[in-house]
Amino acid sequence: MIKQTIIPFGPQHPVLPEPLQLDLVLEDEKVVQAIPSIGYVHRGLETLVTRQEYQEFVYVAERICGICSFIHGMGYCQAVEEIMKVEVPARGVFLRTIWAELSRIHSHLLWLGLAADAFGFENLFMQAWRIRETILDIFEETTGGRVIFSVCKVGGARKDIQPDTLVRIGQTLEKMKKDVKSIEKVFLKDNSVRHRLAGIGILTNEEAHSLGAVGPVMRASGIKVDTRMLGYAAYPDAEFEIITETAGDCYARCAVRIHEIYQSIDIIRQLIPKTPDGPVDVKVIGAPQGESYMRLEQPRGEVLYYIKANGTRLLDRFRVRTPTFANIPPLVKMLKGCDFADVPNIILTIDPCISCTER
C-alpha cells in the first residue's frame, strides 16, 4: 500500500486571495481526499440584522463581499421589497440590472486574471485586469465607488445615470469586446493554457446536480440553470440564452465565464435603449412583516436570501446562502484523484469567495 501524506493547503497560499484551508491526503502525487476548513473570516454579518434598522442594513449586505457587493445589496433590497409589496420604478430596476451585469463582467475579468496568475501567465493576468479597469471606471463615474457602490436602496436606486452617459457606457463596452476577444484567444486556444486546464478537475453532470453545484461550475458540467431566467429585475426585457459547456473541466469553467462576459455586454446593450425615463426610487415607509425567499444569479452562481420580518424596523432573520458555499462539496469531488500540481488551478476554477461563504 502506498504511504499517505497529509499536506495542508492554505489558509495562506499565493493563489488564494482569501483564507481557505484544505487538508490534502496524497498518495505519491495524487490527491485521494480533500477535507475543507473555513472559519477564518466569519464576521457574523447575518446577526447584525437584529441590530441595524432594515433600510440601513443594505450597507451591511453590500459588505458581505467586495466583488459581488452590488448584487448582495440588490438581493437584500428585492427581498424586503417583496415583503413590503414595494413597486420600484422601472428606471430604477433597469439601472440596477445594468450595474448587476457590469458587476458580472468585472468579476469574471478579475477571475480570469487570477486564473492566469495561478497557471503562471503573468502577462495575461495583467491584460485581464487592465480590461477590468474600464468597468471600474464606469462604476466610479456612475456611483462614485469602485468596490462598494451604495447605490441600491429599499425602493430603488440612490443615483440616476444620465441618458448620454448610458449611451457612452454602451459604446465603451462595445470597444471593450475587442480587448476581451484578444485575451479569449489566449485562454481558449493557447496550447500551454489548454494543457493546464483541459481534462483537469472534472465534475460530471450527475455529480454537479447531486452535489448542489451552482453558477458557471454547474453550467460547465452541462446543466442549463441560470437564476436570471426567473425573470427578476429587468431580465425579462433582454433576450439571452443560458451558456453551457459539457466537459465539466477547468477549461469548460473558464470558457463559460468568458462567454458570459459577452453575454453581459449584450444584455446591457439591449437594456440601454429600453431604459425608461422617470424616477429611480420611491419612498418606503413602514416596516416589513412576513418572510421572503429571493434567488438571484451572482457572477459565481445562484445566491439565496431569506428574510423574516416581524413588523418592526429590526428584522428577525437574514440568511444568505452564497454560491461559493454551495460549490465547496463539488470542489472536494473535483480534487479527488487529481495531481497535486493541479490543485491551485482547480480551486480557482470555482472562483472561491470566502468572505461571501462565511459572512
Added chain:
Amino acid sequence: MNAKIEVRETRLSLLIEETLIMKDAGYRLVQIGCTSLAAGSVEHANTLELFYSYDKNYDLVNLKVLIGKNAEIPSISGIYPAAYLYENEIHDLFGVFIKGMSLDFKGNLYKTAIPCPLNPDFQQKMRYIIAGFERE
C-alpha cells in the same frame, strides 16, 4: 417565467422520508437554514425552525421543521452528500445536534468567540459547551 415558491411544514420524524421523496423526484438541494423563533413569541422561546430548500426547474420547495430544546436531528448527508456543510454550519451557529453527518467538523467549521451565537437559549449554549468537550 412563473416559478413557484412553496413552503411545506413537516415533522422531524418525517424528515428523512420527505428528503427521500425530494431526491427521488429529482430535486437539487439548494440550502439548509435555521431561524430562532424566540423573538416571535414566548410560546416558541426555545424553538428553532429548520428549512430545507430544494429546486427543480426553478421551482423552490422549502421544507420547514420546528425543533424544540435539546432536539437531535438526523443528518440528510446520506441522501444529499452536500448537506454536511450546511449541517455543520447549523451545528456551530445554533448549537443543534445533528446525528450521522458524513463529515463532522465537531464545532470547528466556524471558530466563533462565543458558542452558537445565533441561539438565544443560554442553557442550550451550556449544553453545547459541555457536550463539545465530551465529544473531543
